[in-house]
Amino acid sequence: MRDNNSAIVAAGVTVPAPLQHARRGTLLAFLGVLAFSGSFPATVFAMRGFDPWLVAIGRALLAGLVAMACLKAARLPLVPPRAQWGSYAIISLGVVFGFPVFSGLALHLGASTAHSAVVIGLLPAATAAFAVWRAGERPRPLFWAACTAGAVAITVFTVSQGGGSVSLADVLLIAALLSAAMGYTEGGRLARTTPGWQVISYALVISLPVTLPVSVALGLATPIVLSPASVGGFLYVGIISMFLGFVPWYAGLAQGGIARAGQTQLTQPLLTLVWAWLLMGERYGVATVLGALAVLVCVAVTQRSRT
Numbered sequence: 001m002r003d004n005n006s007a008i009v010a011a012g013v014t015v016p017a018p019l020q021h022a023r024r025g026t027l028l029a030f031l032g033v034l035a036f037s038g039s040f041p042a043t044v045f046a047m048r049g050f051d052p053w054l055v056a057i058g059r060a061l062l063a064g065l066v067a068m069a070c071l072k073a074a075r076l077p078l079v080p081p082r083a084q085w086g087s088y089a090i091i092s093l094g095v096v097f098g099f100p101v102f103s104g105l106a107l108h109l110g111a112s113t114a115h116s117a118v119v120i121g122l123l124p125a126a127t128a129a130f131a132v133w134r135a136g137e138r139p140r141p142l143f144w145a146a147c148t149a150g151a152v153a154i155t156v157f158t159v160s161q162g163g164g165s166v167s168l169a170d171v172l173l174i175a176a177l178l179s180a181a182m183g184y185t186e187g188g189r190l191a192r193t194t195p196g197w198q199v200i201s202y203a204l205v206i207s208l209p210v211t212l213p214v215s216v217a218l219g220l221a222t223p224i225v226l227s228p229a230s231v232g233g234f235l236y237v238g239i240i241s242m243f244l245g246f247v248p249w250y251a252g253l254a255q256g257g258i259a260r261a262g263q264t265q266l267t268q269p270l271l272t273l274v275w276a277w278l279l280m281g282e283r284y285g286v287a288t289v290l291g292a293l294a295v296l297v298c299v300a301v302t303q304r305s306r307t
Helices: 019-035 039-046 052-071 082-108 111-132 141-162 168-191 196-205 206-219 228-244 246-256 260-281 287-302
Strands: 008-009 011-017
Touching: 008 228, 011 019, 019 228, 019 246, 019 260, 039 052, 039 082, 039 111, 039 228, 039 260, 052 082, 052 196, 052 206, 052 228, 082 168, 082 196, 082 228, 111 141, 111 246, 111 260, 111 287, 141 260, 141 287, 168 196, 168 246, 168 260, 196 246, 228 246, 246 260, 260 287
Parallel strands: none
Antiparallel strands: 008 011
């Protein structure tokens, strides 16, 4: 093994250390995407027994309680350093409140799981743009070309599915992806110096003064129908989508580069289509499959274009 700053030798092949670091980051980011890919089906299941607003806010409360327990077990403070409060506020607005609320309302208004998943395929492009703005990353032209191609494919799909127009549900989905891109970028930036699980934990814990009273009020004011599907869906979005999935996700963004590793989310539409088919029996046309495959091709190109 040579110096870590130059190369790492494995199985007789010399691999530059920065490249291996980037690949490890991409793998971690994909594990996060795998967890996130089940969020839309789980949200639909949860809304069979809970009000959409309660699902959106209550999932953050559940995740926040888990995050607080983890911080306490690690004997860490329950609030981040004061100098980082602004960054954690951005993360909270983006992924604790923005994405769950906007995406949940879109699904409640009738957007199918498959359609929502393909529209959210624009998220990697938005994340890359935020990475340039907030994290100072400068991807190569090939990266942007592939990213733009993926965004165009999703836009064409959305307009064609909407009969030439964009619905309110699509507007909410766009708001959701912009919120997520903002939170992902800021969280990935902090994860360069802070473990990913701590980043999402702090964002969730500082949100508890809002999520706790709002969730209690919604729980008392709205009807609740407990069933294996609704409870299972709620537990999934609360524990996996809102907490556990962010642990490898933020670590991957920090190691692989926010713009580059973030492109692994281009695989999320296809993964969600699989879950929607297996768990919900959703059927979709050729346009949906082609739209998902188009962004899947783009991810292969973006992963070959180094930041």
